[in-house]
Amino acid sequence: MTLLQRCFAYLLLLTVVGSVRAQPLPREEIVRLTDAALPAALAQLTEFLAIPNDGHYPEQVEANLAWCKATFLDKGFAVTRIATPGMPLLFAERQIDAALPTVLFYLQIDGQPVDTAAWDQPDPYQVVYKRKGADGTYATVPTPIPAATGIPYDPELRLFARSASDSKGPAVAFLTALDVLAAEGLAPAYNVKVIMDFQEELGSDDLPGAVAAQRELFEADFLVILDGTRHVSNEPTLTFGARGIATVTLEVFGPRTALHSGQYGNFAPNPVFAAARLLAALKDEQGRVMIPGFYDGVELTAADKLEMNRVPETREDIRVMVGIAENEALGDTYQEALQYPSLNVRGLAAGWVGQEVRTLIPDRVTIEIDMRLVPETPGERQVELLRQFIAGQGYHFVDSVPTEEERLRYPKLISFTSSLGSVPFRTALGTPIDRWLTAAISHALGKEPVRMRTTGGSQPLGPFVNRLGLPAVSLRIPNPDNSIHAPNENLRLGNFREGILECIGVLVTPIQ
């Protein structure tokens, strides 16, 4: 079918169903174009992954930025390097029609640092393809990119490299979708803006400032974030928010120095027991935080719960997956549990264990807490509630280490150091961005995406999203078992292919 023939077919379709702008390419056509584009897409991804992208290194940032700039210029985008107090950002824009809406796409270009020795391949930046065997282990296979197009490939194959899933793979799916449309002479259904981030793994600290400094540059109707991992079912996934995070480090103090447990056992109180009483008071046996007001503001409607019930999972499945007999009791479903703020002890240490063990009464207990946040429970409030709760347990707060006077005066001494991390954000389900993306993906893949009201984890993008003030949704492409942030990060080829399908669907689907 020539371009002219296709245009004619669309006009015909418009006449019949009145929806050409929403679905200008039939699904079969999207599939055919994607499969034809796949070898080139894999080659481009392999080339892109070969550029090391640890955001700690300016030369790596620049190399990736240069690649992105050349790539977007080549596609006819206007490209702007945005200077920030830290590393630069890259902005690309293609105006289709000033009368059309605008969508801002977010691409994460940097990756986690690599510990090469921990990878099962010589170079984490050089792609290796592997197949999972019946025993669950992966065996390397020859690179499956055929010289010619149209060769069938195995969706279960995996491409191993740093950033394959997080998030150069999704970025190349998006680039491929642009190429496919361009090759067909089709324009996106709206104006396209793209912001490329080279320090997401370091916190994306300069993004909110860039938005504040150049507000008009970022003006858009929607934000689509091409980052993050699919729901555990590996069904196509949209997420509408992320929890935020605040952290607190506590030190519960005992005697001035660690003491001989024989000489002082039954005399000098061991701070482990004080810490245990404090921790035991923080949560009940069902996992509910006992701090008054901790959950205030969180309300789930029947409609919210209905949406959560549609996510294809059961609590039993997840219990089996993580190996626990009982889950905590907050909410009626796993998705509901994620709508509440959490309080976790991520680290706990006193004295020595194992080979290092010594018969001492420890001088202190270190408690590392992280609290996940939702929009109704901002970090400042949650930190203050925790502090008040601890004060209510009779603790005297010290700045760092107690003074001699404090040691002899107060039986309960604690230091409290807090830090606010990513802020929570959330876009409502059932709004135009939801309807648009759900329709686009449903059209491209022939099935509805899993729509999650929030992810449990936190994203550095929170301040950026909140500063933009746009409806924002993450379109998540990679397989959930992708080992992101770890050695042997990988991307399932079937996910990469569906990612291209989805990006084409999204680009060609007009915003109603």
Add this chain to the structure above:
Amino acid sequence: MTLLQRCFAYLLLLTVVGSVRAQPLPREEIVRLTDAALPAALAQLTEFLAIPNDGHYPEQVEANLAWCKATFLDKGFAVTRIATPGMPLLFAERQIDAALPTVLFYLQIDGQPVDTAAWDQPDPYQVVYKRKGADGTYATVPTPIPAATGIPYDPELRLFARSASDSKGPAVAFLTALDVLAAEGLAPAYNVKVIMDFQEELGSDDLPGAVAAQRELFEADFLVILDGTRHVSNEPTLTFGARGIATVTLEVFGPRTALHSGQYGNFAPNPVFAAARLLAALKDEQGRVMIPGFYDGVELTAADKLEMNRVPETREDIRVMVGIAENEALGDTYQEALQYPSLNVRGLAAGWVGQEVRTLIPDRVTIEIDMRLVPETPGERQVELLRQFIAGQGYHFVDSVPTEEERLRYPKLISFTSSLGSVPFRTALGTPIDRWLTAAISHALGKEPVRMRTTGGSQPLGPFVNRLGLPAVSLRIPNPDNSIHAPNENLRLGNFREGILECIGVLVTPIQ
């Protein structure tokens, strides 16, 4: 005064007070002889300390054994090398009169390993003398051993070397006392046996077996242990027992592996909170162990309490010393607190803290417990009581790591590994050994010793003492701030001198 004159004086004294056998040397004479012997004693101690004595090394054991053997042979003792399944022991004996009682003295010859780099002197086995300055730091001074005898010396000077206090210093005080008597032509007031231990710091594992194998060799009326540190007041000290120890390692299990605290926060229970509830249930806020039966059998009489009240210390002094506002509530005095078994968490670990912190729900909590024991509360019983208590909290015990089936079946999983260490021992106050030693020290020093019913710590000698079945008391010579087991171990010269005085007093005081 010639020997003949002195003998005449004793006969005169006998006529007057009828107590020559109890105090054959007036205190002034003991002091004069000790001060005259001090330079040679320091030279001998310096020579002895120069022989490295880490019990891990057979060649070091042999070198010390050879030195001890030659020294005791030189003093007219019969010396026997005792072979054991491990390192040898050395036994020395001097029979005065078969009709007299016999006292067995225990000397510890080996020392803790040294970390030379951590010492403030080139070689931990080469004696350095130091003086404490007004700012609490030590400055090296010239070696104060005069060429001639009778030169005054400063009791506050300290002799730094590994084993200066623990316990070659006390051993040389004893050897010097034997020399002083011999030079004066005086015999000890009873038959003397000496057992020398070359692996005390490794647990004295072979001592009880040696006693069992050669019971007649060890037959005696009393055991005097020349090991251990004085009461914190640095007053002359006798201790009549030591607590024992049992240890337990617990692992409280959570999910199969550590989980992302965002993805699973509010769903997967964090084992830290379960562990905290368990620990909080173990002790009340006043430090009393809540395990039923834990203290059963411990009863302190009014006489016991009276003796404890005589120990020169206050709870406030000790609180200030260790830097705590309130002590635990067991017993009315610090000494009373030590008469009870204890339960201490010596180590606690989950997840990561500090620079290593990661936002995970830990998969387990490790709890290292040590329990000090008294004769009424044997380790087997205490361990079993702890196990029953944990079972009563609803825990299912696993051997090491839970199986998949256990993970999905039991919400509370724990592993429990116990080990029995030193056994407790105690000799009653107010018995003949107490009266004899108290009289001897009071005579030699002009003041009564501090008499402690038990030390809080544990001693590897427990099984040896219990196997011997003899009344056993530790005569403790070194200053309490002697840094034993640590770098910069030291012995205060005033303590060494008083140790010689005490040993002379003990050797010349007949057993009534």
